[in-house]
Amino acid sequence: MSLEAFESMRYGPIGDAVIAAEPHTEADPVGIYAAILALWSASINGSVTMDNGRPVVVWTVLTGESALGRKGTAKRVASKMLEQSIGKFLDSRTEGGVSSGPSLTQLLYEYQEETMGTEGGTDTRMVVVDEEWSENLKRQTRCPTFASKLRQCWDGATIRHTTTRISMTVETPRLGFHAHITPGEWSEYVKPRDAKGGSFNRLLPVMVEGSKVLSYNHTELYPEIAGLSEAYDWARRTPRRISLSKDAGRRFDELRVQFLHKMADMPPHLRCYVERTPEQIVRVAAVLTATECRTTISRSAIDAAWAFVQYSMRSVEKLVRDDPKMSVKAVKTLPELVREILVRHGGEATSSLLLRSLGPRATANTLKGVTEVMADVEFVRGETVSGRGRPPVVYRLVTASETPTKEEERAPKPAPVVVQEPVPSRAPELTLSGSWL
Numbered sequence: 001m002s003l004e005a006f007e008s009m010r011y012g013p014i015g016d017a018v019i020a021a022e023p024h025t026e027a028d029p030v031g032i033y034a035a036i037l038a039l040w041s042a043s044i045n046g047s048v049t050m051d052n053g054r055p056v057v058v059w060t061v062l063t064g065e066s067a068l069g070r071k072g073t074a075k076r077v078a079s080k081m082l083e084q085s086i087g088k089f090l091d092s093r094t095e096g097g098v099s100s101g102p103s104l105t106q107l108l109y110e111y112q113e114e115t116m117g118t119e120g121g122t123d124t125r126m127v128v129v130d131e132e133w134s135e136n137l138k139r140q141t142r143c144p145t146f147a148s149k150l151r152q153c154w155d156g157a158t159i160r161h162t163t164t165r166i167s168m169t170v171e172t173p174r175l176g177f178h179a180h181i182t183p184g185e186w187s188e189y190v191k192p193r194d195a196k197g198g199s200f201n202r203l204l205p206v207m208v209e210g211s212k213v214l215s216y217n218h219t220e221l222y223p224e225i226a227g228l229s230e231a232y233d234w235a236r237r238t239p240r241r242i243s244l245s246k247d248a249g250r251r252f253d254e255l256r257v258q259f260l261h262k263m264a265d266m267p268p269h270l271r272c273y274v275e276r277t278p279e280q281i282v283r284v285a286a287v288l289t290a291t292e293c294r295t296t297i298s299r300s301a302i303d304a305a306w307a308f309v310q311y312s313m314r315s316v317e318k319l320v321r322d323d324p325k326m327s328v329k330a331v332k333t334l335p336e337l338v339r340e341i342l343v344r345h346g347g348e349a350t351s352s353l354l355l356r357s358l359g360p361r362a363t364a365n366t367l368k369g370v371t372e373v374m375a376d377v378e379f380v381r382g383e384t385v386s387g388r389g390r391p392p393v394v395y396r397l398v399t400a401s402e403t404p405t406k407e408e409e410r411a412p413k414p415a416p417v418v419v420q421e422p423v424p425s426r427a428p429e430l431t432l433s434g435s436w437l
Contacts, residue, residue, distance in 0.1 A: 002028045002211050005311060009033065011288045011304035013226045014040070017081055020223040022211065030311060031074030031208035032081075034060040035178055037308075039078060040228070041287045042093075042127035042176020043086040044235040046156075048290050051243040054279070055156040056286040059177040061133070063186055063319060064208040071180040071208060072131060080222035085229040093126050097136035097179075101145030104153070105161040108175065109168040127176030134185035141189075147199040150175075154202040177203070186319050195272040204280060204308075205273075207315040227291070234293040242286040247299045255281060255306055264366045265334045273316045280312075281305045334362060334370050338377065342397045351379075351393040371395060 003022060006029040010019065014036055022029045038060040045057040062071040079090065093111070098104045108124050115123040130136055140146045145161075152159050153175035160169045181190075190200060234240075244252060256278045263271055284305035285297045332340070341357045342349055349357075354367060362370070371377045379395045 002030055002209065006030050006033065009304050009307035009311065011301060012291045013228060013231075014288065014291055015304070017223045017225040021077055021081065021221060024214075024219065024221040025073060025077050026210045026212055026214055027070045027074035027077050028064075028208035028211050030206055030308075031062050031064075031069075031071065032078050033308070034062060034204070034206045034208075035075045035078035036082065036225075037284065037287055038176060038178035039082055039090060039127060039129075040086065040291070041283075042125065042174075043089045043232060044287075044290055045125055045174040045176060046123075046172060047238075048235050048240045048242060048286070049156075050282065050286060051241045053156075054283075055154070055174075056242060056283050056290070057154070057174070057176055058280070058283050058287055059154065059203050061179045061181060061203050061205045062208050063181055063183055063205050063315060065182055068210055069182070069208045070210040073210075074208060075129070075131065075178070075180070077220065077222060080220075081225055082228070083222075084224045085232050089125070090127070095126055095128050097130035097132065098128055099136040099139035099146070100143040101149040102143075102161045102163075104146065104149050104175075105159050105168050105170060108153075108159070108170045108173045109161075112170055122172070123174075124170055124172055125174040125176070127178065130177075130179040133179035133181045134189055137181075137185075137189040147194065147197055151198050151202060179203075183207075183319055183322060187322070190319075198275075201273055201276045204284075204312040205315050205319065206312055207318060225291070227293075231291050231293050235290055240290070240295055242289060242295050242297060244282070244285075244297045244302070245299065248285070248297045248302045251299045251302045252278075252281065255302070261366055261369060264361050264363075270317060270320050273320065274313050277309055277313065280309045284308055334358075334366070335374055337361070338367070338370065338374070338395070339397065342377070342395060348394055348396040351395065354395060 006018065009015075009030070010033075014033065018029050018032050018036070021032065025032075037058045041056060041058040045055060048056055050056060062069065062074060064071050082090065095107055098107065108126060111126055112122055112124045115121070149159050153173045156172065156174075158169065158171045159173050160167070162168070186205075195201060259277050263274070263277075266274075281302065282297070282305070285301040288301050288304060289295070289297045337358060338354065341354055345353065351364060351367065355362060355364065358367070368379070371379060376398050377395055378398050379393050381391045381393060
């Protein structure tokens, strides 16, 4: 099953190398892929960015039961496969778990001070690899600044820490992150209230399990990732800006709209973990594209990235829904809520009334999209009593008996519905266009 799931996200030299390694290891191929993406993206962090200046670094978390998940095996295979290309970087820039904002700032500050004024320039790249993440999650909850500094690092924003003896400022933090945790520990230490602050939606959790059982005397093989040494030199030689091709841009727009529709129907305790999905898709696609020494993301790279991010979304959904402490209260879908509101208001309501009742779960576009596929709901243009202003959109429940006959269809249409609306102009309706950041 894992190999089948991996095929949909497989891309470029990393994908080919994982396929070559798969028969010789018990690790989940998706887990190996996730670890490579985190470590490789950390090595090019800063020198490769999106065309809008955003970082491309990808943070991954392997979630699986102890022994059964083969999390450590996946990370070991990934590291061995990267030895020839970025082994020196990993040896010199990998840190263990960090549990406080001041310690995170200090580590990055030290790298900054060590490289300031050198021929290669200031270099704050660092990757945190935490194979016992739950232990540090316990401590992180005691530090009021850790979560905010972690978010700033993912965004590539300046972080600071000041004491009576020293003031540390890191203007360009380049932090990579990869961690391991069991589902039970996730349930205990990762809370929706923390995710709502934005800390955990910057991570891509991936559920993993052992792919097979090999003999005790089997030998693991670690295929070198073809061309990755050259890609690393290419990335570090000069700043690279990654952009989407026109075809990739159109595909991304389709996926973004699809995701926003899905998110509108998602319960808040789950939505807070996946809110940054659109940017995660672009980041993964950019990291994959850099392995080919290219600065233009193709449609196939977007599709592969979407498959990986979707896998992460499904992992989060399972982690959250399997949490024994989560409420089992059923969450109503958007169509169910629309019907309920219409019934409450006598079978019809204006678009503005529906949107106010639905709150953040819908925009004007998502409401229109949902009702277009609801056979029992129609919408018409009404008229204001004063005749001024834009006519409101009125949604109505339609029963089977109201389906018009051929004679009724040929008959003159009734006058538009007249709705009493306030005269002051309304605020502009939200749309799905614009920046997704």
